[in-house]
Amino acid sequence: MAYVSIEADERMEEGPEGLRFQSFLGTDARETSDVAGAAGSNSARGYIPDRTAKSSGFWTVEYYQPYFDIDTKTVLRRCYSTIIPTRNARNYISSYLEPADLYGPFWTLTTLIFCLFVFSSLAASIAAYLSDPDTASPTDPIVYDFGLLSVAVGIVYIYGLAFPVLLWLGLRYLGVGEWSIIEAISLWGYAHFVWIPVSMLCVIPIPLVRWIIVGLGLIASTTFLVANVFPILASGDAKAVRLIVVLVVILQAAVALCFKVLFFSVYPKEQIGVKDPISIVIGDDKTSSILSSTQAASSIATAAANATATAAMMLARRWFEN
Secondary structure (H helix, E strand, O other): OOOOOOOOOOOHHHOHHHOOOOOOOOOHHHHHHHHHHHHHHHHHOOOOOOOOOOOOOOOOHHHHHHHHOOOHHHHHHHHHOOOOOOHHHHOHHHHHOOOOOOHHHHHHHHHHHHHHHHHHHHHHHHHHHHHOOOOOOOOOOOOOOHHHHHHHHHHHHHHHHHHHHHHHHHHHHOOOOOOOHHHHHHHHHHHHHHHHHHHHHOOOOOHHHHHHHHHHHHHHHHHHHHHHHHHHHHOOOOHHHHHHHHHHHHHHHHHHHHHHHHHOOEEOOOOOOOOOOOOEEOOOOOHHHHHHHHHHHHHHHHHHHHHHHHHHHHHHHHHHHO
């Protein structure tokens, strides 16, 4: 048997010291680590860091995606911070809304609409049972008035979404640019959180208790908005701009009165304690006429919501085009 000798390569004779190891990852690994570090910092602030920033137009869905990347813990913290009277609540934008989001305001307003509709129907069913407990049964199904649902959608979305947009556009026109449109919507949306527990407690069929609960909700939400809006108004050159805070207080009182009258004014025949001057009594002859006026208010609120939303979108589009 013959053997053929093969000479080894000269580089192999150099031994292990002659080996060289190279990384073919380039700068991708470093970029990945940088992105991961930035994602970790954003995650610590309560935001989901799965999406990189991309340039997109104002009318595209991608433009608004970063404003919805927020976790539940941060949303809840921003919600209950609006009803706790602390120093940070007076500087809510700088203390809690950095950066501002849109998920929390939409969630708060939509939940409020659901609570107003469900708990007002529950309050009406309780009043019907207390009016005639002999024939009524606790197991009777709850009767829902879907006209009230349209009223709730109109009032809540007009005041919670359209009004802050119009206010922001008006302040920009007057030269006040201390906040962004997202911060305005976020501030007004979170300010409505207090009305969610108020609507739950208003199922109590006692007129005086309902008025006290609504009054406390009005004080809490108005104090929160005035404390955060007035510094922005005060930054303007014209002192007359500060009078807008009076408009905010009036609108707050009007919205609170609408919530009380339209959704929680149904009582049993024998009211407990002091009678409510604005009430719908089960079995009263005036009930049908009042309910018909509620349906009329439903159609008016829906039409006003559509008109206000259209006007706000047109103004916003014209502003961003300029």
